Amino acid sequence: MLKYIIKRILVAIPVLIGITIIDFLIMTMVGSPLELLQGPRVSQAAIETKRIALGLNKPVYVQYWIWLTNLLQGNMGYSMKSFQPVSQMIKTYIGPTLLLMSVSLFVSMLIAVPAGIYSAVHKYTPQDYTVVTLSFLGSSVPGFFLALVLIYIFTVRLGWLPSSGMYTLGAQKGALDVVRHMIMPVIVLATSMAGTNIRYIRSAMLEILRKDYLRTARAKGIGRFLVINKHALRNALIPVITVLGMHIPILFGGAIIIEQVFSWPGLGMMTMSAIISRDYPVIMGVCLMSAIVVLVANLLTDVIYALVDPTITY
């Protein structure tokens, strides 16, 4: 078991190094930061001085090495717009994103797990078809369009919910206020996730229900409810873990667009404005950080997977 975990970590290391290389190469490929300095009033000599100061006259691998050692010390570079350290910026914006992501993930599971199990237990009935059809609808609606519709209904028509930000300007900062701001983005994010999750959990559950040991349990006269809850659910935990691991990168991505639409002050909005203004150090910092988060999440999924499923031997 421990051997397996160590092995997985060892496999992850070259991937991690590869990620930093890709990240760095994209950053150098997109153009040197000097281009932004260029203008009629900047002398060639001044640019040359800056070039040497930034170490851009050195070969690429030396630049990579410098960048990497800086990175290991927590220095991810500086924003070309606000001149703030990137790590500092990420720290400020990550909180709201994590809040939005975890709540959305939780809500989507709250919908998907019961719906998926219900669907599997009542397979090939009209109820099952309804759930599956709805789940397809959920994963087919573009998030930003759903956001527009929600804003149209709840903000424009009914005036119940605020459509942007995390706090009401000027009002006292309270938990309830945040919740009100969160409702719509969470609905949008959870809808698309629940769509895929329902089908995933349904098919995993169908697989489990087909197994012989469940038939045995039923033959022993254990009630249907108990069979599903006690015997099947424990095993259904495995697909749930997979689904959770699978959604971390998707969530990061989905958050970018949804945060933008709802002006949610998180990493997504920060990234989007960095993309629009081509603030590459910030973009690549976010890329790198999310890639590492995804890598760690995958690793954790594998480890938890191994802990939960006793039949997997290593």
Next chain:
Amino acid sequence: MNRDKTIISEDNVYRNTVMRRFLKHKLAVASTIFLAIILLCALLAPVLSPYSPDKVVGGFSDPPSVKHLLGTDQVGRDVLSRMLYAVRISLLVGFASTAVSTVVGVVLGLVSGFFGGILDMVIMRFTDMVMSFPYILLVLVSAAIFRPGLLNIILILGFVDWPGIARLVRGNVLSIREMTFIQGDRVAGMPKRYILFSEILPNTVAPILVYATSVIAISMLDEAALSFLGMGIQPPQSSLGNMLNGAQSISILTSKPWLWVPPGLMIILLVVSINFIGDALRDAFDPSGN
């Protein structure tokens, strides 16, 4: 299974069962018909559209009328005509970028699974790396680096979305490679290209097709999102996503629903029908699902 009962009939049973199982999905059949009609409309857009999509033919933001069935946009172009051309673009992006990613994924997956060894390890680790970056983030960054436009969007979506297919194909190749008919080929000294392209590839077509269907749907959603954010298809060329772009302004959102509801609904209908078709294909190809 009844092993020794002769099941010989005159026609090709396999294709018929696939067809029959597919036809059992009423929604998928309806989706296919819908998609066929839309595809036809998109192809015939120059003939069908009442006005030129880029010409100012009416007042600013006229509501729907007999003259303009879906009204006109902010600069007075006919929304219906623009939408017909937009569907064209969206479908083109969906299919073309999926074609790109499928080709890349299939080639890498086949090579990785068939030749194994170091090549396999390098390709799979590279796949891991690409998969670690959140997909939309990669697309957005690429769109920011390369100039947005139809061809670039297709290439970006295509070159970012291959890892799933590569993994799928590799897994399939690994299991087919061990089947005895491949060993029979090796005993008979058949060349590698024959084993790879004539024996293994045809056996992976079904899962690839099912997966590619879902990639088409995802690509269309991504194109819409990119264009919505202003980083995809650039005006004056219309796409379903950039037609929604205007709805970010509150006045359009509140008082001119004809500008944003039809393209939004069109995206949903297209994506949903493609997903239904994909689901039915999965069932049709895989008898164990029943």
Next chain:
Amino acid sequence: MQKERQPLAEIKGLKKYYPVRDGIIPHTVGFIHAVNGVDFELYPGETLGLVGESGCGKSTIGRQLAALETPTEGSIVYEGQPFTERSAAGMRQIRTQIQMVFQDPYTSLNPKKRIFDTLSYPMLYHGVSTRQNINKEVDRLLDMVGLPKNSKGRYPHEFSGGQRQRIGIARALSLNPRLIVCDEPVSALDVSIQAQILNLLRDLQRELKLTYLFIGHGLDAVKYISDRIAVMYLGKIVELADARELFENPVHPYTQALCSAAPIPDPEARDRKRVILQGELPSNKDMPSGCHFHSRCPYAVEECKRSEPALIPVRPGSGHLAACPVLAQGRWPKEDANA
């Protein structure tokens, strides 16, 4: 039997070890000794049966003979020329002259290909047939294995297990081979079908003068079709004799156990003496010392733990060979136990 003739193929000192990889940084921690020094000859037109428990290395030998794998040690000689000394053209000859019939008729045919395609491509590739004649050739092959002509347009799933095995045989025959490795060709089939396939193989052998290496784990099928039989235990041949001689007069305790384990339809013979093996089959990762069979042998003596026996004639000049330390000392194992 046909000792005066030149052997078609010779297996000489064949060994095959598979590395076992483990550890955090995978490295070879040991070997599985699948085949552990095997010698035998195959004479033209004969059927040599190869029997033993699963995992004894019999299939591995078949796969090496069909050049699917290369031996770790030892050599395989075909028509006087070792595989390793053959040119590309020489290996091409092996690829057509040695063919294989597989155990599982359900995975041995490409499910996405019509029978015609499965049969025709190898023939066209090797130039055994031409495009003009291919239709006729396929018809002839199907006829040889007893399938109707209209089979060629069909897909494998339209056939039963027995029919598929016939197609598998047709495929092996398509390149006009001289030697066919039959890797448990009937063990996945119903008993009633088994006899049909065995008869087909036998008829084809007579008609086409084929040589078979027939691998099986059930004694019945092997006894039915083989001229000579080699019994394997843990990667080595423990006894080799003419089929009839082996069954009437088994020398090695393991062969005796195998023979007595086989059910006999004759009720009169039920009260024969039975040899029942004790213990489990040892792992082929950590081989027992000396005679590999000593840990389960009812007649084992101290000597058996030390000396690894060679395959020697039971009587001087006899074709009946056995590998047993007790026999090597000039005694019969059975007598030794009675003493």
